[in-house]
Amino acid sequence: MMKTPLLISRILQHGSTVHGDSEVATWTGEGARRTSYAEVGRQAARLAHALRGLGVTGDERVGTLMWNNAEHLIAYLAVPSMGAVLHTLNLRLFPEQLIYIANHAEDRVVIVDSTLIPLLAGVLPHLSTIRHIVVVGGGDTSKLVKDGVEVHAWDEILQGRPDTFDWPEVDEDDAAALCYTSGTTGNPKGVAYSHRSIYLHSMEVCMAESFGLGPQMRNLVIVPMFHAMAWGLPYAALMSGAQLVMPDRFLQAAPLARMIEVEKPSFAGAVPTIFTDLLAYLDANPTDVSSLQEVVIGGSACPPALMHAYAERYDIQVIHAWGMTEMSPLGSIARAPFGVDGPEAWAYRYTQGRVPAGVEARIVGPTGEAMPSDGKAVGELEVRGPWITAQYIGEDGPDPDKFDNGWLRTGDVGTLTPNGYLTLTDRAKDVIKSGGEWISSVDLENALMAHPAVLEACVVGVPDDKWGERPLATVVLKEGAAADAETLREFLLTKVARWQLPERWSFIEAVPKTSVGKFDKKRVRSDYAGGSLEVVQING
Numbered sequence: 349m350m351k352t353p354l355l356i357s358r359i360l361q362h363g364s365t366v367h368g369d370s371e372v373a374t375w376t377g378e379g380a381r382r383t384s385y386a387e388v389g390r391q392a393a394r395l396a397h398a399l400r401g402l403g404v405t406g407d408e409r410v411g412t413l414m415w416n417n418a419e420h421l422i423a424y425l426a427v428p429s430m431g432a433v434l435h436t437l438n439l440r441l442f443p444e445q446l447i448y449i450a451n452h453a454e455d456r457v458v459i460v461d462s463t464l465i466p467l468l469a470g471v472l473p474h475l476s477t478i479r480h481i482v483v484v485g486g487g488d489t490s491k492l493v494k495d496g497v498e499v500h501a502w503d504e505i506l507q508g509r510p511d512t513f514d515w516p517e518v519d520e521d522d523a524a525a526l527c528y529t530s531g532t533t534g535n536p537k538g539v540a541y542s543h544r545s546i547y548l549h550s551m552e553v554c555m556a557e558s559f560g561l562g563p564q565m566r567n568l569v570i571v572p573m574f575h576a577m578a579w580g581l582p583y584a585a586l587m588s589g590a591q592l593v594m595p596d597r598f599l600q601a602a603p604l605a606r607m608i609e610v611e612k613p614s615f616a617g618a619v620p621t622i623f624t625d626l627l628a629y630l631d632a633n634p635t636d637v638s639s640l641q642e643v644v645i646g647g648s649a650c651p652p653a654l655m656h657a658y659a660e661r662y663d664i665q666v667i668h669a670w671g672m673t674e675m676s677p678l679g680s681i682a683r684a685p686f687g688v689d690g691p692e693a694w695a696y697r698y699t700q701g702r703v704p705a706g707v708e709a710r711i712v713g714p715t716g717e718a719m720p721s722d723g724k725a726v727g728e729l730e731v732r733g734p735w736i737t738a739q740y741i742g743e744d745g746p747d748p749d750k751f752d753n754g755w756l757r758t759g760d761v762g763t764l765t766p767n768g769y770l771t772l773t774d775r776a777k778d779v780i781k782s783g784g785e786w787i788s789s790v791d792l793e794n795a796l797m798a799h800p801a802v803l804e805a806c807v808v809g810v811p812d813d814k815w816g817e818r819p820l821a822t823v824v825l826k827e828g829a830a831a832d833a834e835t836l837r838e839f840l841l842t843k844v845a846r847w848q849l850p851e852r853w854s855f856i857e858a859v860p861k862t863s864v865g866k867f868d869k870k871r872v873r874s875d876y877a878g879g880s881l882e883v884v885q886i887n888g
């Protein structure tokens with residue numbers, strides 16, 4: 349067989365010619381601005397020429413501080429295709445972390461949306477490797493001042509450049525993109541994706557068992573392009589011809605609902621909290637969302653109640669998926685096996701799903717011993733495969749805390765069935781250790797979020813004199829709804845064992861979220877420890 353390197357430039361060339369008519373729509377707040385994949389290809393060539401003009405050579409890093417929009421897509425394609433490395437900067441990190449990752453990756457250029465200039469200006473004095481800033485969209489750049497750093501306008505540096513580029517034949521194992529984990533503990537850790545890993549992962553994303561992308565689909569990419577490469581959707585779209593609807597900075601429920609009504613996506617991907625908010629909005633503000641057929645929800649456990657609500661009230665099927673930045677990120681997708689449908693299918697769809705070919709998974713016990721895939725044995729999940737990182741960047745070798753002889757230790761705890769269904773009960777660090785038993789915080793959360801008065805529930809383990817640790821339930825009630833701790837405890841009794849019922853309850857305005865929209869359990873624990881939560885104690 350021919351040895352053809354698996355390169356991003358091939359995805360770009362394919363998408364911009366074979367699927368040249370496919371569209372990227374970027375939401376502007378009022379409507380959408382539109383461009384075609386053919387034009388994206390031409391713009392990518394212009395950007396590559398412009399970046400070469402700024403001196404970007406070899407595997408130099410080009411950072412992006414951007415929302416999901418057409419220009420970000422162009423950077424996604426141009427930067428790796430020219431042999432440089434794309435570094436997606438998470439705009440929701442704390443400034444110190446943003447500074448840390450930009451310096452750690454040694455970003456030479458940062459492409460920034462003009463709406464994010466204030467954010468960049470705030471950290472710029474501490475960015476030690478940056479030489480050029482490229483600003484997308486007009487705006488006041490007077491705050492972007494630093495010795496040795498030049499500021500350019502996107503339109504100006506692309507103008508007049510050739511609309512083709514002689515894409516270099518780099519090694520498929522070379523780095524194409526960098527993404528840092530959101531660093532819930534310690535500094536973020538960097539993962540370098542290769543051209544090959546992105547290519548193979550994109551093919552998997554397109555497969556029917558996964559997201560099933562194809563030219564007939566219109567994808568609303570809500571998951572940020574700075575969060576685990578937007579789950580591979582941008583590259584998979586160019587590969588498959590699926591169209592893209594990009595929300596830019598309009599990520600609240602009201603504009604998302606309007607976007608769905610007007611742009612009629614058939615598919616979307618986001619973390620659970622976005623769809624929880626959207627559901628509350630749709631229930632209160634009827635909107636035509638009938639174009640939407642499937643939404644992939646992952647990033648944290650998707651409450652079954654949310655899946656049912658969308659299926660029953662809006663005829664939208666939620667597909668649960670699991671993954672990690674370290675895994676490019678797709679790790680598993682929950683579709684019922686062939687021939688199983690109707691009510692029986694739900695038991696499969698609640699799980700985190702099955703790993704695709706290319707990902708191997710196993711469960712190991714506390715001393716690293718392999719445990720049976722019998723759907724019962726609980727242990728830490730380990731994975732390996734061609735789109736899973738073998739180590740973090742800048743480290744001398746695989747860190748034994750995170751890698752186990754060629755396997756990635758996910759830090760997730762759960763079970764595997766003989767036919768490959770993965771059920772995660774918790775992150776190892778969030779499991780509640782009560783006496784000799786483990787309580788799954790996720791089970792309690794899912795059970796609570798099935799109560800009609802509950803919008804969100806976040807459960808964490810807190811110190812307890814008698815049991816070591818006990819669950820604390822923090823609950824956000826739906827607008828206008830009422831329920832007290834006793835009522836919710838009674839409700840939980842129908843779903844979990846009595847000994848697991850939380851004694852400590854706190855009703856809060858909103859669950860604190862991490863930079864990628866997950867429940868920030870570390871913050872909830874420290875709020876409790878610091879005494880800033882009002883807690884009701886019920887001894888059952």
Ligand code: ADP
Nearest residue numbers: 529530531646647648649669670671672673775
């Ligand atoms: P970060 O580690 O920065 O939060 P990631 O998105 O890489 O960012 O997080 C990966 C982790 O998110 C997984 O290890 C797992 O704990 C959690 N996760 C992702 N998807 C799911 C899911 N469907 N169910 C439960 N947990 C999930």
